[in-house]
Amino acid sequence: MIIVSFVSFVLLWFHYFTLLCQFILEGVKTMTYEESLTYLANLTKFGINLGLARIEKLLELMDHPERKFKTIHIAGTNGKGSTTAMLASILRASGINTGMYTSPHLSAYTERMIVNGKEITPDQFGEAIAYTSRFMDKIVAQGLGHPTEFEVLTAAAFYYFAACGVEYAVIEVGLGGLLDSTNVIMPEISVITNVTLDHTDKCGNTVREIAHHKSGIIKKNVPVITGAQGEALDVIKNISQKSAAICYVYREDFSATxxxxxxxCQRIMVAVGTERKAVPFLVNLLGGHQVDNCAVAVMTAMVLGKNEKRIDLSAIEKGLLTVRWPGRFEVMPGRPTVIIDGAHNPDGMRALRENLDRFCKGKNIVFLLGILQDKDVKTMVMTLIRSQDKVVVVAPMSERAGKPEIVAREIKAEHVEVASSIEEGVKRAKLLAGEDDILCVAGSLYLIGAVRKIICS
Known part of the structure; x- marks a missing residue:
């Protein structure tokens, strides 16, 4: 395994050197990491503009880097990031050169593009963004409008993965599925973790409408793995059938306990197939919700393993044991114990509360909470907060941040206060928490990344 890792490292830097030579020969102006961040910040003015015309044209101009490796496409309301991380870890443990694309990041953009467990370096990131940016004028000139930040990032990730010579890339959907920028790939497997209400302003007001959006990643004759239930599952099954895609369903074709x-770690038993032969796995991610995510990841790996013989039971075991996915019921030991969780919708809050009740029974809990303004704030706080809890509310680091005063009004708890900044919120929450209490940070990925950085530093 050491030899495989060394070879992967050498190949990665060979491809990086080739990329640099290409920039020099073509006379492409590069960007520093700081310049690329400024460039991306200027793209936020184009907002979220769902549609595939711009990204399709951009990738055509870039000679279709997304076609130079195989992919697994993962959508879902919750759990898609954890499932992406599990699958990438399994592929890597199989000796496969593996890319992983996720969003948003917690602390740095480089977290979004990972090859064989290593983040893209700041210099490589700047160069990938610089290369992608050279095609913007041509797209605008064709009347398609300017590509958005996420479209540029997605194209840059595909370009980087191709330059690194990855064999497979596990690609997490940004928003929805049907019109998401990632929906330009032809995957080996399409995965829909689950479907609940979220992003109702973009994907529809009902579970059925949202399920239709997420089912947009289903391709003809491409297997589908899903953990969805109820009416969302009905939609997924229907679209899978129309696409002649075999659909493997959680609690029907596979299960986990x-x-x-x-x-x-937590030991999880996963049963697959008609005979439901059960296999135990040690999973390096905490939380009851990870049982479901583990089942979906294992089933996906087993279906992929039918054709990709490097994926076997030992690789699945190793991948799940070594997986890392920061900010998802992440326990940071200390006094008080800090738990950081990316729950950012009602279903995520329900899972978080269940995990707290299960793993922190009898402990007093202080929440540091920040929620975006386009979320169902009332339902989220009612689901998460108990009357005996203490809460400090702050604004996440996003232009979509909900005003802390408005969020605080919805909270019915023993103690609720508003802090003027995230740094101040961390200080206040630590003061409110006793040494044996739990400090839980939740509400938005745009909050937990900043808090994690403060605590780790």
């Missing part, structure tokens, strides 16, 4: 804690 929590067995026990073992150190800082």
């Amino acid at each position: 929590f067995l026990e804690m073992e150190g800082e």
